[in-house]
Amino acid sequence: MSFLLACPNCGPRDVNEFHCQGEVTIRPKASPSRRELSEYLYFRRNVAGVQREWWYHRMGCEAWFLAERDTRTNEVLSTELPE
Amino acid sequence: MRLDPRPGERIDRSEPIRFTFEGKLVEGFAGDTIGSALYAGGRRVFSRSFKYHRPRGLLCCSGACPNCMMEVDGVPNVRVCVAPAHEGAVVKAQNVRGSLERDLMAATDKFGGPFTPVGFYYRTMIRPRAAWPLFEKFLRSAAGLGTIDKHARRTGRYDVEHRHADVLVIGGGSAGLEAARAAAASGEHVVVVDENAPRGDAPGGLELLAPATALGIYEGGLVPVAAGRILYKVRAKRIVVATGALEQPVIFPGNDLVGIVLPEAVRRLVHDFSIRPGEKAVVLAADDDALAIADDLRDAGTQVLEVVDLRNGPHRISASGTKGRLNGVGVEGVRYNCDLVVASGGRQPAYSLLAQAGATVAYDEGRGVFVPRDLPANVEAVGSVTGEGTGSIAPAKTLLGDKTFVCLCEDVTEKDVKRAIAEGFDSIELAKRYTTVTMGPCQGRLCHLASVRMYARETKQGEDAIGTTTARPPWSPVELGLLAGRPHEPGKRTSIHHRHKEAGATMMWTGSWRRPHSYGDPAAEARAVHESAGLIDVSTLGKLVVRGPEAAVFLERIYPNRFADLKPGRIRYAVLGTDGGRIMDDGTVARIDDETFYVTTTSTGAEGVIEWFEWWNAIWKLDLSIVDVTGAVAAVNLAGPQARELLGPLTDVDLAPDAFKYLDAKQGKVAGVPTLLLRIGFVGELGYELHFPSPHGETVWDALAATGATPFGLEPQRILRLEKMHVLIGQDTDSESNALEASMPWIVKFEKDEFVGKWALEHVQERGMRDRLVGFEMQNGSVPPEGGAVVRDGRLAGRVTSARFSEQLGRAIGLAWVPEELAVEDADITLRVSAGLERAKVRLRPFFDPEGERLRS
Numbered sequence: 014m015s016f017l018l019a020c021p022n023c024g025p026r027d028v029n030e031f032h033c034q035g036e037v038t039i040r041p042k043a044s045p046s047r048r049e050l051s052e053y054l055y056f057r058r059n060v061a062g063v064q065r066e067w068w069y070h071r072m073g074c075e076a077w078f079l080a081e082r083d084t085r086t087n088e089v090l091s092t093e094l095p096e
Numbered sequence: 097m098r099l100d101p102r103p104g105e106r107i108d109r110s111e112p113i114r115f116t117f118e119g120k121l122v123e124g125f126a127g128d129t130i131g132s133a134l135y136a137g138g139r140r141v142f143s144r145s146f147k148y149h150r151p152r153g154l155l156c157c158s159g160a161c162p163n164c165m166m167e168v169d170g171v172p173n174v175r176v177c178v179a180p181a182h183e184g185a186v187v188k189a190q191n192v193r194g195s196l197e198r199d200l201m202a203a204t205d206k207f208g209g210p211f212t213p214v215g216f217y218y219r220t221m222i223r224p225r226a227a228w229p230l231f232e233k234f235l236r237s238a239a240g241l242g243t244i245d246k247h248a249r250r251t252g253r254y255d256v257e258h259r260h261a262d263v264l265v266i267g268g269g270s271a272g273l274e275a276a277r278a279a280a281a282s283g284e285h286v287v288v289v290d291e292n293a294p295r296g297d298a299p300g301g302l303e304l305l306a307p308a309t310a311l312g313i314y315e316g317g318l319v320p321v322a323a324g325r326i327l328y329k330v331r332a333k334r335i336v337v338a339t340g341a342l343e344q345p346v347i348f349p350g351n352d353l354v355g356i357v358l359p360e361a362v363r364r365l366v367h368d369f370s371i372r373p374g375e376k377a378v379v380l381a382a383d384d385d386a387l388a389i390a391d392d393l394r395d396a397g398t399q400v401l402e403v404v405d406l407r408n409g410p411h412r413i414s415a416s417g418t419k420g421r422l423n424g425v426g427v428e429g430v431r432y433n434c435d436l437v438v439a440s441g442g443r444q445p446a447y448s449l450l451a452q453a454g455a456t457v458a459y460d461e462g463r464g465v466f467v468p469r470d471l472p473a474n475v476e477a478v479g480s481v482t483g484e485g486t487g488s489i490a491p492a493k494t495l496l497g498d499k500t501f502v503c504l505c506e507d508v509t510e511k512d513v514k515r516a517i518a519e520g521f522d523s524i525e526l527a528k529r530y531t532t533v534t535m536g537p538c539q540g541r542l543c544h545l546a547s548v549r550m551y552a553r554e555t556k557q558g559e560d561a562i563g564t565t566t567a568r569p570p571w572s573p574v575e576l577g578l579l580a581g582r583p584h585e586p587g588k589r590t591s592i593h594h595r596h597k598e599a600g601a602t603m604m605w606t607g608s609w610r611r612p613h614s615y616g617d618p619a620a621e622a623r624a625v626h627e628s629a630g631l632i633d634v635s636t637l638g639k640l641v642v643r644g645p646e647a648a649v650f651l652e653r654i655y656p657n658r659f660a661d662l663k664p665g666r667i668r669y670a671v672l673g674t675d676g677g678r679i680m681d682d683g684t685v686a687r688i689d690d691e692t693f694y695v696t697t698t699s700t701g702a703e704g705v706i707e708w709f710e711w712w713n714a715i716w717k718l719d720l721s722i723v724d725v726t727g728a729v730a731a732v733n734l735a736g737p738q739a740r741e742l743l744g745p746l747t748d749v750d751l752a753p754d755a756f757k758y759l760d761a762k763q764g765k766v767a768g769v770p771t772l773l774l775r776i777g778f779v780g781e782l783g784y785e786l787h788f789p790s791p792h793g794e795t796v797w798d799a800l801a802a803t804g805a806t807p808f809g810l811e812p813q814r815i816l817r818l819e820k821m822h823v824l825i826g827q828d829t830d831s832e833s834n835a836l837e838a839s840m841p842w843i844v845k846f847e848k849d850e851f852v853g854k855w856a857l858e859h860v861q862e863r864g865m866r867d868r869l870v871g872f873e874m875q876n877g878s879v880p881p882e883g884g885a886v887v888r889d890g891r892l893a894g895r896v897t898s899a900r901f902s903e904q905l906g907r908a909i910g911l912a913w914v915p916e917e918l919a920v921e922d923a924d925i926t927l928r929v930s931a932g933l934e935r936a937k938v939r940l941r942p943f944f945d946p947e948g949e950r951l952r953s
Contacts, residue, residue: 014315015314015315015316015318016315016316017316017331027318027329028316032707034711040675040715041855044855044858045855047859050855050856050859053675054675054676054856067711069707069710069711071703071707075706075707075710076710076714077710077711077714087315087316095714095715095717
């Protein structure tokens with residue numbers, strides 16, 4: 014991987030400065046069933062297409078932000094701080 | 097051989113350069129390459145070929161072909177035709193047993209032919225199986241190019257530099273420079289990369305990287321450029337590829353003989369180095385530029401016997417030689433006695449970088465070459481790489497003899513290619529892997545086009561249907577040191593590092609930290625902690641300040657145990673877990689005041705914990721800040737029965753047992769340095785962990801050492817921790833371990849409404865424990881290996897994670913994962929030690945001072 018990613022604080026930077034935490038998941042609100050829990054913990058949509066994911070600017074401002082990335086092309090469509 | 101001085105020559109005759117080749121002195125001038133100096137001195141054989149060990153000489157003289165690779169100053173596979181000559185260089189031939197002139201391995205050429213056809217290693221030497229070790233030994237020594245000096249020491253550093261430009265131009269030929277100048281004229285920052293040092297002054301207004309090689313075009317338009325010991329990572333808004341075209345060899349019997357060269361070799365030898373390439377020459381060429389080489393030859397005093405335009409119909413050509421050196425060439429039945437044949441089958445666009453960038457490559461029927469099409473955004477091509485002015489002739493239909501080479505790197509002949517097709521390898525990608533054509537050092541520069549055209553003809557398909565093989569980086573060979581570069585995350589040393597070195601500590605890595613393993617006698621160091629006092633540098637612990645009105649709420653939610661009720665000035669052990677209930681890290685949390693918590697993590701876990709904290713708070717958005725003070729704060733732990741009396745005189749803090757209790761945190765001065773004192777005892781004795789500003793590391797350490805406390809390293813610490821049955825995260829736990837099964841159920845407060853990992857731990861509790869982390873005591877004295885097996889009924893039932901001999905206890909002790917039903921005090925377990933099985937007893941309470949009286953004293 015060598016694409017650029019625009020950190021909302023620092024601007025476009027080499028992807029190696031970041032850590033990708035993977036697609037955004039929805040954490041269950043109340044006590045989940047075993048099935049709901051394992052789906053939240055272990056199952057991912059793993060889309061071939063645009064995915065919303067968490068990124069951390071490890072070698073920069075150390076902020077977490079959200080990016081929309083096309084997993085097929087690594088084109089980053091947008092980045093934003095979590096609202 | 098050297099001509100009289102000529103205008104424009106690159107050599108500086110006023111500056112002689114002397115180096116050795118195979119121990120013999122070679123003289124050249126500044127500006128010479130090692131290859132040109134050798135050639136000027138009369139050397140013609142430069143290497144022995146990969147498989148058949150045939151003599152090979154300069155062919156391209158431009159760093160493209162494999163023919164001149166030698167070992168220079170211990171570095172193998174250096175292309176000496178482009179490697180600058182330098183004073184004192186030690187140059188050796190490679191891939192020979194004996195000398196370039198008499199190579200014992202040349203027998204493979206005479207006798208090996210029938211036994212070493214393409215793909216022979218898939219078919220021969222596989223039977224009898226018993227003989228394989230012998231075959232393997234032979235093959236391993238015969239295969240590969242060059243040898244690596246295993247005792248070589250690093251002679252310098254490799255480094256990475258970043259370059260950001262508006263325009264990157266790859267190739268400094270006329271088309272490339274024209275594009276570069278135009279961009280520079282419009283105010284753009286332009287970087288030009290060229291494989292050759294510039295002739296005369298660098299063009300103005302441009303940043304020139306030369307001699308340097310663009311290794312590829314990667315995702316995001318990243319172009320790594322190798323320039324000596326620096327790898328430039330170039331990012332440009334626009335990339336202009338002007339890599340030109342590659343001269344193609346002519347395929348005919350004997351086409352690998354020493355003395356058969358490409359036109360570029362003549363241009364460089366004559367114009368750059370003022371060398372007469374040969375005495376009598378024949379020119380065989382398929383384009384006007386190449387045909388014009390006859391003028392350069394005459395200019396250099398070479399007699400040109402014949403100039404053959406290969407475009408005028410098919411020609412029957414064959415070359416002959418003695419001892420691998422050309423002595424004549426036959427064209428249409430006419431023989432010419434000569435020592436030089438300049439042969440060019442045309443020029444093929446050097447499209448590889450464009451293909452890597454995403455361009456498609458199509459066959460141009462009219463020109464007989466592959467050309468790039470459909471360039472990706474922000475990538476342009478200029479000059480002959482587009483196909484402009486290029487073209488090639490088809491390889492002759494009827495070739496004679498089996499010494500007709502398609503691929504010089506891997507010694508693949510026309511016969512081999514035909515055989516591979518006959519065996520059914522009719523896809524170019526498969527044929528490539530079977531024949532290894534294009535897989536050698538030239539990476540297809542001189543063989544790809546010819547092999548595709550040969551395939552097209554033999555399989556009666558169009559070249560377009562055959563297609564090309566995938567272009568992948570690196571486009572040119574690159575030294576591994578350049579790829580390794582300098583590490584991004586360098587090793588870390590504490591501010592007390594030098595004191596450890598002075599005390600003779602053996603240092604070891606823990607994550608990116610250097611830490612003392614011991615100061616020479618781990619058992620004695622552990623004994624000192626039990627009997628008097630020991631001193632350990634724990635500056636490597638991760639240290640975070642979590643502060644804000646909602647800091648307590650945050651910690652309460654992220655850790656399984658309670659922190660909301662932690663009183664200011666008190667400390668609690670903390671295990672961090674994931675939502676899957678898995679243990680991530682551990683440490684201590686000290687509450688400094690209502691809104692301020694001082695959190696320590698493991699030495700290797702600091703960065704991960706900060707990231708983890710920040711992530712959860714990006715979701716929760718509680719009112720707090722997290723500051724990493726790991727590097728700013730040094731820490732040492734003074735532990736042992738005498739710790740109080742030794743520390744007393746150095747501090748203004750009242751250390752009396754009633755005033756400063758176990759798990760109290762106090763601020764004061766130690767040796768005059770403002771310090772946070774934490775009374776914790778992870779080594780099982782009365783102990784004070786002192787946290788203070790890093791710059792005072794040596795001051796505080798020296799003051800404590802002067803009291804007579806014995807410095808101890810990680811190894812005695814391992815023993816001491818194990819005596820207390822303290823779990824070492826990452827050693828005794830892995831990514832599957834949870835706090836309940838790791839025997840720390842007291843850390844999990846299910847009564848809390850919410851915490852990270854609560855649901856998963858509830859499920860663990862519901863389903864019951866499967867495995868448990870327990871202590872064990874060996875029945876005899878032997879220490880089982882860490883990672884060793886726990887055996888039950890002859891089957892693997894668990895594993896040992898820590899084991900040490902404790903002098904204090906006089907026994908071998910450890911921690912192991914065992915099935916839940918064996919997690920009972922005094923249960924018998926069997927462990928594998930060396931070849932045999934040894935008995936051990938399960939222990940659930942600390943081996944040493946189980947009531948913790950000593951650390952509370």
